[in-house]
Amino acid sequence: MGVFTKPGPRQYPHQWNWDSAVIALGYSHFDLPRALDEIRSLLKAQWKDGMVPHIIYHTGRSDYFPDPEFWQINGSSNAPLVPSSGLTQPPLLASIVRTIHARTPAPDFIHEVYPPLLRWHRWFHTQRDADGSRLACLVHPWESGTDDSPRWLSAIAKITPKDLPAYQRRDTVHVSGSQRPHQEDYDRFIHLVNFFRTSRYDSATLLAQSPFLVQDILTNSILHRADQDLRELALIIGEPVAEIDGWIKSVRSTFNARFWNEEAGLYYDYDVRAGRSVQVNTEMTFMPLVAGLADQTQADRLVAAHLLNPAEYAPGGRVRFWVTSVSQTEPAWEARRYWRGPVWIITNWLIADGLQRYGYAEIAAAIRRDSLHLLRETGFWEYFDASDGSGCGSPDFSWSAALAIELLAGGT
Ligand code: 9WN
Numbered sequence: 001m002g003v004f005t006k007p008g009p010r011q012y013p014h015q016w017n018w019d020s021a022v023i024a025l026g027y028s029h030f031d032l033p034r035a036l037d038e039i040r041s042l043l044k045a046q047w048k049d050g051m052v053p054h055i056i057y058h059t060g061r062s063d064y065f066p067d068p069e070f071w072q073i074n075g076s077s078n079a080p081l082v083p084s085s086g087l088t089q090p091p092l093l094a095s096i097v098r099t100i101h102a103r104t105p106a107p108d109f110i111h112e113v114y115p116p117l118l119r120w121h122r123w124f125h126t127q128r129d130a131d132g133s134r135l136a137c138l139v140h141p142w143e144s145g146t147d148d149s150p151r152w153l154s155a156i157a158k159i160t161p162k163d164l165p166a167y168q169r170r171d172t173v174h175v176s177g178s179q180r181p182h183q184e185d186y187d188r189f190i191h192l193v194n195f196f197r198t199s200r201y202d203s204a205t206l207l208a209q210s211p212f213l214v215q216d217i218l219t220n221s222i223l224h225r226a227d228q229d230l231r232e233l234a235l236i237i238g239e240p241v242a243e244i245d246g247w248i249k250s251v252r253s254t255f256n257a258r259f260w261n262e263e264a265g266l267y268y269d270y271d272v273r274a275g276r277s278v279q280v281n282t283e284m285t286f287m288p289l290v291a292g293l294a295d296q297t298q299a300d301r302l303v304a305a306h307l308l309n310p311a312e313y314a315p316g317g318r319v320r321f322w323v324t325s326v327s328q329t330e331p332a333w334e335a336r337r338y339w340r341g342p343v344w345i346i347t348n349w350l351i352a353d354g355l356q357r358y359g360y361a362e363i364a365a366a367i368r369r370d371s372l373h374l375l376r377e378t379g380f381w382e383y384f385d386a387s388d389g390s391g392c393g394s395p396d397f398s399w400s401a402a403l404a405i406e407l408l409a410g411g412t
Pocket of ligand 1: 007008012016017018019054142144145146147171
């Protein structure tokens, strides 16, 4: 679209946060200026408090719902000039910027984007810190990037939609409803947005009252890895790192106590509102490997007992491809519904990266091979049925294409 790239031509016609980070990585292989512009247009919508929003509507309304007006972001004094959503998404960006720079040095660009990146990370570690741990909280499943995951079911079940604004769902126009969230869950998503806009997106109110408040292993792993990459960017341009070191130290000292379940040998999300661990086995359990947050014993257990177990994740039983997004042992597992079981290229790419760090190069290679096989045989789908490899969701999905380039180039 000139300055930004749609995640999918019809289903997702605006700019999305973590999609754009990955898309920029894809562009960087053949058009560096275009990659940097993608990142610039994302940061252009940064809120005054530092949040980088999850959807940016550079081109106004479309047939996507929620439309820009629905968010009512102007109720907040922090709103940017560009229309955007009022939520964020996993902060992959600092890591992508570091990777791009490591391959093709772009020091001026680092000078340009470091301050907004620092402010975004600071926002996560302060405005979304519910307990002084520096772990980030999410207030909506959309912020997790894995909206329909069964890990959110117990938390959203407690939400009773009330006084819902009139709205017309559009996500089932281009993609079959059987692959999208259930209607009762969608109503809960909208109930949350309605609460946020009434609260004028005030962070303190959200932390105190949002009906959905979780500390999530995907976001916190990505953030912790991105903090380490942000630190490297700071050193490159001679900026101080003490503040970043404080976040890194604090998260390292609390992450395992909060998320690791010794009995199961799994990482679980934590429902802050309910004050308990969410004991649902999804592929997010492997994400702490991306950030170096597990010790080798934990990593070995994750791999031997879970990743290599055909009753959970390994190909051989019901699934033929790495890595089903949810363990097949979960009652909510579904082959073709959104984040309930299908394979996603973005999470495959992250898990392979984490495994490589812990000495599991062969399994990492198998996951990358499966990813490329699915893309080659089926096309650039948004997600794939792990049992037969067929494509689901949006066709011509941008991060699937971007990661095909990255994987073919041998990137990790
Ligand atoms: C809501 C764009 C986005 C991804 C998310 C994915 C999906 C949106 C939707 O599409 O979410 O943000 O309409 O379902 O879950 O990860 O960023 O590709």
